[in-house]
Amino acid sequence: MPELPEVESLRRILARSAVGRTIERARVTERRLRQKVARDLAAGVEGRRILRLGRRAKYLIIELSDGAAMVVHLGMSGSLTHRGKDFDDAEFDPRHDHVEFALDDRTRLVYNDPRRFGLIRLVAPGGLGAAPELAALGPEPLGASFNAEYLARMARGRRAAIKNLIMDQRVVAGIGNIYASEILFRAGVRPTRRAAKITHKEIERIVAATAPILRAAIGSRGTTFRSYRDSDGRPGRFAERLMVYGRAGKPCQVCKSAIRSVTVGQRASFYCPRCQR
DNA sequence: CTTACATCCTGATTGC
């Protein structure tokens, strides 16, 4: 579910409410996530203050006062919600609320993940640089190093579809299934085209389309397609602005042609047959 | 190295 814009929205919201707070108590009620939650996670974070929140690709990074950090990934269905002082214990969902951090202002951060594809890992002080989750990630799509020359180099010789290429976290980090479709629509490139056959002009358009879409989505606090909620429990508003994703059969907002859906690399993909070549 | 595919898991939606 959550791609870069959703995680960045989460980071910004929590930066206002959770940074500076001390984790008084933590509890893990379900350790079986994609990667098993360490037994000593709770003990390792209790008493530490949340110093800073960072993001790399789709990972939220919670830096703690002793130099350690938590690396959090929401998988497909995860969420990290900040629950207020008035939060009632009865609202705790024992099925999917897996990890809870009680903060010193009597609020709590709760990690909920029905499908359990996410992960939370405590990284020892100074260990972020060597974190395996982050090691192979490509450049941030909002950064200067994600440019046409770079993407052209990555596309060279690749038989994979261009959509798969831009969803490959080693190529560019943070783009998932929704935004890949949206970026390619804006760039006028069909998702099924082989990466190596994309012209340089088209590569330039793909790169140029990326930041505006991601920034707009962040501005809307992300996309709620089915179930995503931000840390305040509110749906993201970008769903209203999707041009192709999830709109199979509906008219293109630019040319009125019916949006098509195809499977590319086992993922649903959407495009306009007229606007995208 | 690249690509194709199954797999982890539960819930919502679709189709009969």
Added chain:
DNA sequence: TGCAATCAGGATGTAA
């Protein structure tokens, strides 16, 4: 309406 099949915003390991 009920129930089973299908699909879901992600990432990884394995095999070819």
